[in-house]
Amino acid sequence: MVTATYNRPMPRTNTDPSPTARRTRRLIVEAAIETLAGNPAATLAEIADAGDVSRSTLHRHFTDRGDLLAAIDEECRIRFAHAVEAARLGEGDALNSLDRLAQEYLGLGSVLGLVFADNAPVDPDVWEDSEERDQTLSAVIQRGQQGHEIDPEVSPTWVITTFWVMLFGAWLAQKSGMSRRDVSVQLSRTFRKAVGPGDPAARREPEGRG
Amino acid sequence: MVTATYNRPMPRTNTDPSPTARRTRRLIVEAAIETLAGNPAATLAEIADAGDVSRSTLHRHFTDRGDLLAAIDEECRIRFAHAVEAARLGEGDALNSLDRLAQEYLGLGSVLGLVFADNAPVDPDVWEDSEERDQTLSAVIQRGQQGHEIDPEVSPTWVITTFWVMLFGAWLAQKSGMSRRDVSVQLSRTFRKAVGPGDPAARREPEGRG
């Protein structure tokens, strides 16, 4: 009886989108994440290619570029939430918590790369804008500073920035071939020293303007 | 007698491009740097607007988008070179040298932002690719490690990454309104601790996979 239009795999009805359709949809989203992480300005055609589907198929599942971006956004949100959960931020020392979080984030691969992509196509909650994410961090940092694990001279905001930025560095290193283990060790070591208690070894020289 | 074509402000001859033309050209390059630092995908029209010139004027000075980009690249190269020179990397402690370099870089403003822009329109020598720049850094770091100023457990590569990445953080903080002074102090403190000698305060807990 559905003689209306020709073929619409994913009718907007309440019907489940059918397993095949679901599978293709996921495939495309995955390809999009992978592709856009490398090149935020990637074409829909490029994304389709990366997923080994035709551009028309892509358009069949996502009417709009914005539609696809929204789906990616949603997917990233979910995976980030999982990572945060797996990091068990409430348990143990603050520094260890941050360490676990960094490791989990690093494990996200391209999804993390998407967050770092400059004009993040994904959306709003990146860097300074990510309120929810940073509030979670704030709590841990506060705990750390009260427990004298984290340098009281460094502002919480700066600790957060340092966290993200060193995570970025780790991601870059990982992408350029450094072993997962080395990345993990070096990141952990430098981050702990950076935000941990204690004074810098060498004093800064009083500086005249250049 | 020059009745050939109508108007060509910048004849490809050996004649000096005339002061006015030079001035406009500089103006456009400056506007382009400013604009592209904020949005790497900015339109030529947007750039022209930012410089208060018409799009046709922009095209008159730069036939191509690539032409403009090359000019920007050149300009950035020059300013970076000045910054490096001003940092006097050969003098004093390694950490102080790196500190000065960071301060100088930070003073570059939008030019620095351009380097951080993801698909840096500026060109190749960004992050991992910047060989020349990183070799300069390598020398200082080596000096630092031999003088026991820099943590021997942290690989030079990682020190470089940390340097750039924390500079990035500082740039972000500066852009989001943090005072120049605070940025300077916090960056200096955390960077020194991060790559300086000494063990992390709290030991990392042996980690099982999640």
Next chain:
DNA sequence: ATTTTTTGCGACATTGATGTGTCAAACTAG
């Protein structure tokens, strides 16, 4: 004041990315 240079405006042609639609072939489920 006059000549020369430089700029702004508007008209085009071109190109690449998008979005829509159609149909036949491939695939899947029953």
Next chain:
DNA sequence: CTAGTTTGACACATCAATGTCGCAAAAAAT
């Protein structure tokens, strides 16, 4: 096997960014 679903290959129409031109007005140089 058969009916329904999903996909690939084309064919268009749009749209925005580019790049080119010609001319008149504005600015600079003389």
